[in-house]
Amino acid sequence: MRVETGYHNLVVLVENKPGVLARVSSLFARRGYNIHSLTVAPTDDDRFSRITIVADTASAPLEQITKQLYKLINVVKISELAPAEAIERELLMATVKAQPADRGQVTELTQIFGGKVMNVGTAEIMVSLAGTPSKLDDFEELLRQFGIVSIQRSGRVALARLDRSPTHGLRSVS
Amino acid sequence: MPEKLNGGQALIRALELSGVEVIFGLPGGCILPVYDPLIESPIRHILVRHEQGAGHMAEGFAHATGRPGVAMVTSGPAATNIVTPLCDAYMDSIPMVVITGQVGTSAIGTDAFQECDTVGITRSVTKHNELITSAADIPRVIREAFHIATTGRPGPVLVDIPKDIVDPMNPNSAMDWYWPTDDEISGGLPGYKPNTKGHPMKIREAAELITRATRPVIYAGGGILKARAAEALRELAEMCDIHVVTTLMARGAFPDDHPLCLGMPGMHGNYTAVTAMQESDLLIALGSRFDDRVTGRVNAFAPDAKIIHVDIDPAELGKVRKPDVPIVGDCRQVIEEIIKAIRANGGAEAQAERSTWKSQVSGWQEKFPLTYDKGDAGDGHVKPQQVVERLRALTPDDTILASGVGQHQMWASQYWKFNHPYTWVNSGGLGTMGFAVPAAIGAKVGRPDRMVWAVDGDGCFQMTAQELVTASAERIPVKIAILNNAYLGMVRQWQEMFYEERYSEVYLSPDLPDYVKWAEAMGCVAMRVESPEEIDPAIEKANQINDRPVVLEFRTDAREKVFPMVAPGLSNSDIAVAPSQADELRREREGRR
Numbered sequence: 001m002r003v004e005t006g007y008h009n010l011v012v013l014v015e016n017k018p019g020v021l022a023r024v025s026s027l028f029a030r031r032g033y034n035i036h037s038l039t040v041a042p043t044d045d046d047r048f049s050r051i052t053i054v055a056d057t058a059s060a061p062l063e064q065i066t067k068q069l070y071k072l073i074n075v076v077k078i079s080e081l082a083p084a085e086a087i088e089r090e091l092l093m094a095t096v097k098a099q100p101a102d103r104g105q106v107t108e109l110t111q112i113f114g115g116k117v118m119n120v121g122t123a124e125i126m127v128s129l130a131g132t133p134s135k136l137d138d139f140e141e142l143l144r145q146f147g148i149v150s151i152q153r154s155g156r157v158a159l160a161r162l163d164r165s166p167t168h169g170l171r172s173v174s
Numbered sequence: 175m176p177e178k179l180n181g182g183q184a185l186i187r188a189l190e191l192s193g194v195e196v197i198f199g200l201p202g203g204c205i206l207p208v209y210d211p212l213i214e215s216p217i218r219h220i221l222v223r224h225e226q227g228a229g230h231m232a233e234g235f236a237h238a239t240g241r242p243g244v245a246m247v248t249s250g251p252a253a254t255n256i257v258t259p260l261c262d263a264y265m266d267s268i269p270m271v272v273i274t275g276q277v278g279t280s281a282i283g284t285d286a287f288q289e290c291d292t293v294g295i296t297r298s299v300t301k302h303n304e305l306i307t308s309a310a311d312i313p314r315v316i317r318e319a320f321h322i323a324t325t326g327r328p329g330p331v332l333v334d335i336p337k338d339i340v341d342p343m344n345p346n347s348a349m350d351w352y353w354p355t356d357d358e359i360s361g362g363l364p365g366y367k368p369n370t371k372g373h374p375m376k377i378r379e380a381a382e383l384i385t386r387a388t389r390p391v392i393y394a395g396g397g398i399l400k401a402r403a404a405e406a407l408r409e410l411a412e413m414c415d416i417h418v419v420t421t422l423m424a425r426g427a428f429p430d431d432h433p434l435c436l437g438m439p440g441m442h443g444n445y446t447a448v449t450a451m452q453e454s455d456l457l458i459a460l461g462s463r464f465d466d467r468v469t470g471r472v473n474a475f476a477p478d479a480k481i482i483h484v485d486i487d488p489a490e491l492g493k494v495r496k497p498d499v500p501i502v503g504d505c506r507q508v509i510e511e512i513i514k515a516i517r518a519n520g521g522a523e524a525q526a527e528r529s530t531w532k533s534q535v536s537g538w539q540e541k542f543p544l545t546y547d548k549g550d551a552g553d554g555h556v557k558p559q560q561v562v563e564r565l566r567a568l569t570p571d572d573t574i575l576a577s578g579v580g581q582h583q584m585w586a587s588q589y590w591k592f593n594h595p596y597t598w599v600n601s602g603g604l605g606t607m608g609f610a611v612p613a614a615i616g617a618k619v620g621r622p623d624r625m626v627w628a629v630d631g632d633g634c635f636q637m638t639a640q641e642l643v644t645a646s647a648e649r650i651p652v653k654i655a656i657l658n659n660a661y662l663g664m665v666r667q668w669q670e671m672f673y674e675e676r677y678s679e680v681y682l683s684p685d686l687p688d689y690v691k692w693a694e695a696m697g698c699v700a701m702r703v704e705s706p707e708e709i710d711p712a713i714e715k716a717n718q719i720n721d722r723p724v725v726l727e728f729r730t731d732a733r734e735k736v737f738p739m740v741a742p743g744l745s746n747s748d749i750a751v752a753p754s755q756a757d758e759l760r761r762e763r764e765g766r767r
Binding site: 014015018019022023026027030061063064067068070071072073074075076077 | 293294297298301302305322363364365366487488489492493
């Protein structure tokens with residue numbers, strides 16, 4: 001799933017109430033906006049959840065998507081994170097075919113990428129990797145030669161890059 | 175010690191404290207417990223004959239009064255029956271609160287009798303909806319519902335209430351009464367903060383653009399009425415001497431008899447309104463949304479115009495046409511600020527020279543007024559446009575007019591002169607056939623001091639006529655004019671113009687049903703009008719009747735089409751006028767080239 005162009009991360013802080021995820025996803029469906037991936041989890045404050053949406057900005061202008069999302073009563077805050085402004089991570093888990101003789105190759109590849117072996121079966125091996133989505137794409141591609149039995153990617157989560165300007169945090173002093 | 179109530183009592187009390195005076199509704203299994211405490215309540219309940227009627231009545235009430243309309247129905251089929259009015263209210267930004275019954279909390283999700291996923295079904299046609307699962311939440315959620323429905327961009331809010339939390343026999347319904355404060359309500363909605371005050375810098379930019387423009391047009395939409403901004407609009411237009419077009423949703427927001435009023439724009443708009451927008455160098459869009467029926471082909475719409483767009487809904491700014499000056503805010507507040515900023519810039523005296531433009535506009539008005547073929551004297555055909563003209567002439571100036579959807583709606587909007595805000599009740603965005611009868615009833619309930627007429631089509635009338643039983647039973651004396659051309663007229667017009675006169679499934683028959691007998695059976699006074707001479711006496715007689723509904727059936731000429739017309743897919747520059755003006759328009763266009 002290569003989505004490096006024409007997408008945008010939206011980090012949406014929502015009230016942690018029943019049906020809120022359905023409101024968000026049905027808005028995307030109704031307005032004809034495409035979603036590449038969507039992850040949701042509670043935040044440190046149990047009144048709120050954070051939804052990270054990778055939205056297809058070729059299907060609709062980002063500004064419209066954001067404005068329509070803001071119209072949902074339970075949406076509290078939206079951070080638009082362009083890929084360059086974001087630190088993005090994703091988790092990949094995969095089971096690949098690995099006869100005992102091939103295991104070494106798979107584990108070696110996994111180690112090169114900094115991943116982990118999660119489980120070993122008689123003819124299969126399960127590995128995982130957390131990293132940037134493009135690193136996961138590369139890993140997935142290289143795993144294919146062994147034969148992927150099943151694969152699950154989490155969808156990306158993102159936070160804004162931190163400000164490194166020397167004056168940051170000093171501005172409000174008058 | 176907090177007062178102990180059951181959920182049903184709490185619901186009724188919450189509605190009373192929210193200022194509700196009337197509920198349009200129909201009881202059933204799951205909402206039954208709420209109808210019991212209603213007996214003791216001062217709230218008037220109007221028992222409808224179909225839940226769709228309850229929804230449109232609530233809309234009509236809101237249109238005419240500006241206050242939220244309230245409908246209450248049971249679960250399942252009742253909830254699905256009210257989906258159409260919810261969608262209608264959502265499209266036209268009508269404040270409305272709908273209460274639906276739901277099966278008990280323990281039965282939800284089991285496919286119980288009369289269960290449906292009401293919040294799921296109505297999610298995309300409401301501004302907000304909520305399933306209450308605890309009796310203790312009732313006062314808060316009801317108060318929130320009214321707050322959300324009436325603030326920001328108004329809209330419908332649905333509250334779904336399971337039976338067990340309102341049933342006094344069930345321990346789940348026990349609750350300690352409380353009434354949340356304003357602060358508690360806004361604090362409980364961290365994601366809802368409508369911005370009403372326009373950005374000062376954008377307001378200054380708007381004032382400068384207006385002052386400099388040589389061909390400005392104010393494009394007034396329904397937001398003017400929602401924001402109660404009609405007076406501010408008039409002050410702005412008069413101070414700067416700028417023409418105003420009023421969209422279908424804004425008819426009456428600026429008086430039709432005002433010299434600066436150009437009437438309705440759009441697919442069936444006045445030639446001058448459409449053309450002035452098309453040729454303008456500045457469109458001042460106030461609470462309007464560049465609807466496709468207004469813009470025609472979007473990429474050919476008002477090509478030379480800069481755009482100032484004021485709307486309380488940020489999502490409308492740039493949705494269709496990118497504005498040069500976007501202003502998020504309440505129309506009344508923003509217009510008042512723009513007026514101040516223009517005054518600071520020199521006010522009326524500083525306005526650009528516009529005499530050439532003004533004479534151009536008055537030239538179009540002279541050459542292309544609204545017109546129709548009056549027919550040969552004595553040929554006996556009742557022209558639908560003439561019926562609307564005579565209704566207008568014979569009723570008080572502040573009469574409220576409702577309409578259904580189709581040809582009769584366009585004629586009503588064109589030929590009725592709206593000189594007061596909140597006198598036009600109509601389904602604009604969704605285009606809901608059958609809107610007129612229940613909406614007129616709701617409007618009359620809200621404004622019993624006003625005469626209320628509905629202009630309806632024969633197709634529309636057959637969709638919701640049963641609510642005249644409600645009107646008779648409740649003594650709500652609305653007056654209905656059916657323009658009976660025996661066809662689904664607008665569809666017929668399109669088949670004639672765009673489908674080579676191949677008429678497919680549009681003929682309805684003039685006398686099946688017999689509208690007079692039907693209306694009489696529903697407790698109305700009814701009259702049939704078959705020739706032009708009978709028009710005035712029938713209307714005059716109807717105007718005298720104030721103790722029951724009246725239905726006038728006008729047998730109208732089915733050949734009449736609505737003009738002007740911008741054919742679908744065409745630019746507004748290619749507007750077609752009435753056949754009698756076609757030669758004049760050809761000369762005008764050649765002259766322009």
